[in-house]
Amino acid sequence: MRVPLSWLAEYVELIPGTTPEDVHAALVKVGLEEEDVHTFELEGPIVVGEVLEFVEEPQTNGKTIRWCTVRVAPDGETAADGGDAVHGIVCGARNFFVGDKVVVTLPGAVLPGPFPIAARKTYGHLSDGMIASARELGLGDDHEGILRLSTLGIDAPVGTDAITLLGLDDAAIEINVTPDRGYAFSIRGVAREYAHATGARFRDPVEQSKPADASGDAFPVEIRDDAPIRGRVGSAVFATRVVRGVDPARPTPAWMIARLKLAGIRSISVLVDITNYVMLELGQPIHGYDLDALRGGIVVRRATPGERLITLDGKERTLHVEDLVVTDDRGPIGLGGVMGGSETEMGESTSNVLIEAANWDPVSIARTARRHKLPSEAAKRYERGVDPEIAAVAVTRVAQLMADLAGGTADTGGSLIHEAPVREAIMLPRGFVSNLIGVEYTDDEVHDALAEIGGVVTVVDDGFTVLPPSWRPDLTGREELAEEVARLVGYHRIPSVLPVAPPGRGLTRSQRLRRQTADVLAGAGSTEVLSFPFATADENARYGSADGSAVASVRLANALDQSTPFLRRSLLPGLIGAARRNRSRGLNDLDLFEIGLVFLPEAGRTYGSAELPVGDAKPSDETLAALDAGIPPQPRHLGVLLVGDLVTKQPGRVAEPVGIADALDAVRRVVLATGAELEVVQGAHQALHPGRTAELRVGGQTVGYAGELLPALALELDLPRVVAVAELDLDAVIAATEPAVEARPIGTLPAATQDLSLVVGADAPAADVAAAVREGAGELLEHLHLVDDYRGSGVPEGSKSLTFALRFRARDRTLTAAEASDAKNAGAALASERFGAVIRA
Template sequence: MRIPVSWLTEHLDIAEDTSAETLAEAFVRIGLEVEEVTHLSSVQGPLVVGRVAEIEELTEFKKPIRYCRVEVGDAAGEQQSQNIICGATNFREGALVVVALPGTVLPGGFEITSRKTYGRRSEGMICSMRELGLGEDHEGILVLPAGSAEPGDDASEIVGLDDAVIELAVTPDRGYCFSVRGLARELSNALEVPYGDPAVRSVPEADGPSRAVSIQDTSACSRFVFRRVTGVDPAAPTPWWMRRRLALAGIRSISLAVDVTNYVMLELGQPLHAWDATKLAGDVVVRRANDGEELTTLDGVERVLDPDDIVICDDSGPVSLAGVMGGATTEIGVDSHDVLLEAANWDPASIARMIRRHKLPSEAGKRFERGVDPAVAPAATEMAADLLVRHGEGIIDAGRTDVGAPSAPAPVTMPLALPDKVAGIYYERGVTARRLSQIGCRIEVSTSDEGVGLVTATPPSWRPDLAQPADLVEEVLRLEGYHTIPSVLPSAPAGRGLEESQRRRRAVSRALAHDGYVEVLPFPFTGEDVLDKFGLAAGDPRRRTLSVLNGLEAERSVLATTLLPGLLDSLQRNVSRGQRDLALFHIGQVVLPGEKQAEAPDVGVTEPPSEEQIAALHAALPAQPTHVAAVLAGRRENTGWWGQGRDAGWADAIRAAHVVAEAAGVELTVTADDLAPWHPGRCARFQVGETVVGHAGELHPKVVDALELPKRTCAMELDFDALPLTDERPAPQVSAYPPVLLDVALVVDSAVPASELAEVVRSGGGALLEDVRLFDVYTGDRVGEGKKSLAFALRFRAGDRTLKQEEAIEARDAAVDAAKKHFDAALRA
């Protein structure tokens, strides 16, 4: 939220010399985060008002270029006018503009000089709002209202460059702070100064409705107000003071009617929508959308509506996406003179879902999804109507529509001494009641039957977040100042170090990082469509998901049952940004609901849950094991002077699993498998004993295409919690005796897995066989059709003596015999 200091202090009885830094410190003191304080007085040198006396259009260039003679009075000495090159076309002869004369330094260190350009000499610059630091509008230069100044006047004071802008980061529970009204009230509490509420204004009685309105779904809309203004001049300009305030708040000026609605929204916190009343057909109905209905919004996009969407309809159907964006058919145009002002109160959760579903964030939606004061709607429409009358020559219609009945805030009762107890300090008598009164609560003090002092606070309509005693305590504490609460650090118990599971997790992270993988923190949610692209069967346990009630993204609103969707999304995003050779990993929890997942009971917050409720809560929790996963794409080894590189392949994904296992101190058994989303012929299953702990390999080509991944992308995922945790840390035994190295090549059926043959050879070789390593695979005429030759390097060693050649040969023959017995293997010559 960006707001100029001059606008904030307009509603406060405060000293004129109060600095922006003082206000920022006051905001911080009561718990609001100030991101930046920007002073506008960064223009140095002569900045004056000029009148455009003559314009010469230079037509020999590809873009519009104007050579202007601008009267600047005596600001430039004896020379009463300056010749200036300008590319903007939104002004004409006689317009008042802001001129930076040679020697002026604009924000950003941009120095203005007299220079030759486009074949003419330019003696200064005609400034836009962005060039003056007043906003981001750069579509045209700043044109001042006629009669507001004379040529040669100092423009700094006229455009308000002595002002400052405070930018705040407003938390979701303080929606009322998205307005000057709310922020000024907070400052009055922090600085203990009088405050004038801009929403307190006379709202005259209405002579009938402006237009008949029916609310079919009161859960979607609790109040709806219409106020009509006729005879508005469509060409009436927005007054400079309003354009300036909107620009400093980050909102671009569009037209008087639209600017007025934005101005009132910033002032009171109530978003408004302006309709062209002549384009509405019949009565207005507020309801949920029907499945399949369509609406073309103001941005020209035709949107398919969801049954959860709230829409405003006339006889033709939906004409507005409530609280998010209006429809194109009722838009205020260049000839609109009959304006219908709408102020409504929408269900915050529904608005939040609509914004994410249609990807339409807006200033209005930002306020509606946090909750808007339902009592301010009539005052907001009345203020907007008065502004249209004052600046657009409109006439307020006698009728006003006001339907709906917002629920009154529920009173909250708490002990008067509860803030003292929570803070651990003693507050003076009357502090609790005074502070709660300052934020707008209606206070009643009483005594319980036990003689305990109680305070009952009825929250104001703009504070829907005050729903329990803890909320009231927070208000008292923050207004008294968090700095007054003593900070007492608890004494640290004697440390026991990291748990074994924590040490193992860190060891695995380090091992993968040392192997060239980069750890990422992917988005923890996924969508059902991703599971479809994975090709998971209908009964696959990974399809049993839990949906988030208010997901951050409508397309990804279920808890992930596997780490691969998030990792692959991170990989694809990196690829789209120019990265080609990637190796990413993540260690995190997945959520695996059971076939019949119990529902969690609502235990409330007024008293501790019972043992039965705690047991029910634990029973409702789904399994949340920790997994470790890795994905690879591109080159695994780069080409260089050291030799030819290679692409990442399925063997690298299997190697990643072994890296995890080695760091965890376990041994994996690897066998071939067929499991989505991996390629059927390039998928490995990992087991520890009889327990399947994960899979790795190359992803299926259909999955790669569906997710727009690089060709031959590989992935690995292990159930980290399924790996046995052991405290054993055996020291490596290094023999001082030399080994005997022998090779053996065995011919077996092509379907025999190399890992299983290696395991049989290892067990057959006995205690003397120290290591078995596959170094060659051959298929061809020399071994026959349907056969393959697997060559192993065997390392024999005795721990207590020098091994004889004959002993090693005998152990090798035993290993070969075991292979013959299990797989009908033949020794290849």
Template sequence: MPRIPLTWLAEHVEVPAGTTAEQLASDLVRVGLEEEAIHPAAVTGPLVVGRVVELTPEPQKNGKTINWCRVDVGAHNGTAEDGTPEPRGIVCGAHNFGVGDDVVVALPGTVLPGPFAIASRKTYGHVSDGMICSSRELGLGEDHEGIIVLARLGLEAAPGTDARGLLGLGEEVLEINVTPDRGYCFSMRGVAREYGHATGAPFTDRAALAPQDESPAVDGFSVEVDDAAPIHDVPGCDRFVAQVVRGVDAARPSPAWMQRRLTQAGMRPISLAVDVTNYVMLDLGQPLHAYDLAQVAAPVVVRRARAGDRLTTLDGTERSLHTEDLLITDSPEGERGARVLGIAGVMGGADSEVTASTRDLLVEGAHFDPVSVARSARRHRIPSEAAKRFERGVDPALPRVAVRRVVELLVEHGGGVADVELTDVDRTAPAPAIMLNLGLPAQLVGVPYGPEQVVGALEAVGCTVSSPHDVAGGTGTVSVQPPTWRPDLTMPVDLVEEVARLEGYDAVPSVLPVAPAGRGLSDGQRARRAVARALAEAGYVETLSYPFVGSHQHDELGLPAQDPRRRSLRLANPISEQQPEMRTNLLVTLLETVRRNVGRGLTDLAISETGVVTLPSPEADGAPQLPGAVRPTDRDLDRLELAVPAQPRHVAAVLTGLRDPAGWWGAGRRADHTDAIAGARLVARAVGVELEVRQAEEIAPWHPGRTARLELADGTLVGYAGELHPTVVTALGLPDRAVAFEVDLDVVLAAVPGPVQATPVSTYPAAKEDIALVVPAEVPAGEVLDAVRTGAAASSAGEIVEDLRLFDVYTGDPVPPGHRSLAFALRLRAQDRTLTAAEAAAVREAAVAEAARRHGAVLRG
């Protein structure tokens, strides 16, 4: 985020004396620039100018020589025994100063960046009453060995003078948050313009074209733009300005004021050539680059990368380039565009880096396509300051002004001489004019803006408003030409936003909508909360996971190549390239949560999640692009509705480890497939639906023999529950025999019966019957249970079955091999009488008969 020193801002706009960073933040927020932080003064306490009056070198036993200094600090001097002022004694290890030099002294009580508090202390046999400071100790640069001598910086002050004001160290710095569409505010020029809008303070555009900027370019260093394959049909580079400066001492330190400003802005001073380009970028908003001219062979060619192109960037990393990358190249030995010098708008290469031996520079200022720069910066993970600005949009009119400013600073502070020749490859085109109905701002914002207000606000932003028709009536249309520094202004609603912003957001009334009368939660909301409550009461911990997945997660679940769950909706701009798709089932993301917890030592888990999945239809067309500020047609709305993929709500849960913990009461119990089935049936019962349990077909990610297919009474599939396949458990690193379920909650809710008629509770006693049936082992217990229920209900005694459950499964003698015994408990009760033994026996016989008819069941002897 940009950092704004007030003194630097004041060079572009009139900032009243005494303005604080807090006041500046309050002014800027009115035009949409929010405060991110206020950075206090870098140095606090008594930092003063001192004059060295004595200097005595004292060699030490460790081979080091220190200087015992007497320093006159004016009104801050000490007091001698006779009451007269005396200089302070200070120990210093540097040797680049002498008697008579004015230096910067941190007296006891000063706090330097770090923070580092200064106090009197005994060292090397003396009491050092302060510290003589270097640039690094004050946060002004990286020079740690050399003490700051004011005369070498062109500064002069009497001993005792406040050095914070002299060096600009007592200034607060405001850091602001800039939205992506306001890239011009990544510069002092842009923020100053907005401050002028907010306060009415006069703004001076220091990037205004000078006469020499408007004159035709003469033959300078040869530059060619060869972008034969632009992405999204937009040229990668539509302007390239270059100029040569010769005889520059590029490695010398930049002036103190420039280093101070760069440090305040959060950048590290490096050398004159680098600091000047960074300074102009921060000042005007135009990223620039300086090449060692001796390492560049004409012509420079701007082109797309070719297969096999590589570049070692300034950070020392060798990078393999993508064919979409826009490159700056040169032509050694006549091979046109053969060598890569840098990734356009992102970072330069090490081959043409400015070094201590550089004397001749080629200064580049260009305008690159924001999309191209953004993709390259993300592809190579280089979030450079230049890329931040280019991807948000840079003023195409700036390159020539910015290059001129860089050249002037290099000549002034580096002793160079600029070539008269200049290169300016200019293929820029004005942005299309926007036709604006003058009544649109009032219509959309709800504030009665007059036509004069609308036109005035747009002209203040920098727009050129022409072709007014019936402006006085406020119903006409005007042609608006956006300024070059506002590439975000492309349609009428953008202009409406500018009018609202400049006229003041506080003028927009706050109107609370009238809440319609209601009856609380909807039926669906109550049902979903009932499900969540039931799971929580059963011991499940509710979680929430992001709905983004990658194809590798489908592989981990063992989904076949043609499985419809692999047909997912791919995001155009995913948060992570490893997870660019929307999930088609809930388990795929819930299992990631389980894996994370297991990896941190939590192996006994029972977690659940309720969320939507996205199921795109292969027949659906893409969503139409709808215009703004007008109501879409019914046909467009229908197409939009059809393009939206189905998003049913699912419920899933996973259990690992122990379901019942071990303790003094005995051994614990491991969760198994029956717990998963019980959890799924609990979800349905919470809303009044009963699920049928069937043997499941083989389907990933479930174990083929320990999984149930869950259906409604009419056979509609609801979901699956059971044990996860061992290969899935291994791939995810889960505890053995992990179990899970996933059901389609929308299908369950659609089956919720209507209002339930309450029935009286019978006061007659219950009769109990137990039935043990021997059936083939391959017959599912659920199907036998269904047969017993059907037979009992069809008995001559009528509807008297109150409860039916399976309570025992047995194999072994005397049950024949290949068979098992299933024991069921029936509880019978009538509403109007006490049941007789004959009636209970009739129910029992009917149940056995139906089980025998369906599955060949026989009573166990």
């Protein structure tokens, strides 16, 4: 919301010299966030000038310029720039005449841009200034010709300061309005908040306009809502007023144009500008109809299937049965609370106007605005809640301005339907605010704060009853009232005390292990990345299935990027994208990881079909179960990608390029951090090198894969030939671990170490051979790991030699060499039985 200071000062006292920064600081104290300061960015001298004469001068480039003689100061006086009272100025516009009053920017002035003005030689003349257009002054978008003051209804003396005359010396503060503070989308609401912050006197603009007598010759209005949402009718308040004999060609006053411009709204016509002005002033959206274009009375209802409406933006819209529409005898003439229709639009031929101010159901308006992608200024206010008590005042204010500025005559009476729900008082127990906020507030402080925001506060035996003001629909319970007390008394009263977490709270086991996993990888030198969870169909098919079988994907109904319309089944596409971007920027050696959700729907099943619950009550267990059933499985995965050199070339050391072993090292660190036991076996994945792929198992369950991308795929992705990757289901790894890891006692007796070399078939998985040796060696075997995989001279063709380092230890005695050898041979025997292993001499 942008608030011009001159407008704000009409309804709350601003101390002379108050700056936009001062207003921002005051509003921050009551919880409104500052955003920016807006000005017209002009510097004088900019004055009113009178065109004395001009000469048309055709140019060789086909353009005709005017060499103008312009008076910029009264006779006998010096101009504002220190020069003569009459200046010669070159102007390319042709929409002005001798005797016209115009805006002249003299040498030394600065226009928005910044665009400094100086005397300069052009078209054979010394142009001593510039005659300005509305766009050059920042007043609007019109740049077809210069600004003639007569079009604004202004006849000021020559030499008058145009900046002050046109209201261009004003400034506007911009604040961020949160969804619960819809009343702050108005000058009225912001002025009230400034009064709360500073104690300045507030003058409510609503109290300055007396509503019309609704018992007069009313315009016929009927509300028929046969399908209310959440039991609430679409419109509970509807006020109208008729103004006859308006002149739509009259100029909008300069002060109104300037205020609208600072507030972020462009001037259109005097009739439309007035409705926008009152909307900003009171927070009540207004719509004006060309009365003569209406057919019969107005009926407010829900749209019927197939109905269409051409809105003011010129687009034809197919209406939904939940949409609230304003209709006459021909059908829909407006999308209630969002945008009017083109058939009854106020235009150049309008002479009689029907003014409408209504109060629409916030949920209906929010759904309609999003359904039709129409985030209008009206919808923005209605979906946050508009004061239901000011509709009649608003139409009266519009009628008054149309009479004053457009020459109309307002009918003495108006129509009003007012069926807004009766507000209920809230019980606020004594001491509740202090207990909730943690500050001792006196009863007087609580009473005065709630009365100051407009509440009707009644003292009862055990506390207060508070009837919230009509403009605060967000005040629905005692917690909200407590927040208002804290806000108005001052946030500075709340001490900065770190709360003590109750026993049993904190991170869950899964959260703690996930965080521990990230810490371990980051501590080892990896960089965590976060990528968008979106993918293409090809990426999901390539990385989301190990064996290339068809997979199902979740397609987004409204994707951010139509090139990636699916939710990802794998983290690898995001990691690969991050690697490609970084390498394109010269970062060639990368060690990346990501922890995030993947989405694994079951083929042939429809998700998201459950009906969304309304937001006015806690959903039942059955509703939540139905919603959960409509969500595809979303396990949390860990992805790793390494590319380039793990160790760069340096004096005395050659570069060490990454490979599958480095991806496996990262996986081992993760699994070790969770306390699980990892089993690595030969695997296959359609996106990975067939000879350099490992299947990762925990507790006998496959939890992921590690390996190197297919070289052809890496080349296609503009990556080096070797790209090491790994991905595992982190949720499955954590679920497979014991809640408490039992520490093994450290053996104090001597260990016996021996090596075992076995010759097996080349296709025998080393992990399976190791498992056989471990099982056969029995409980004396404390540790086993593979130290060599040899294929070459001395080993039969089609075979390989696997060498294992074994460590034996007994917990109750010192092992003899014979006992260790017997255990080793037992392991070799089982390997021989399963794989035909032969001990290599």
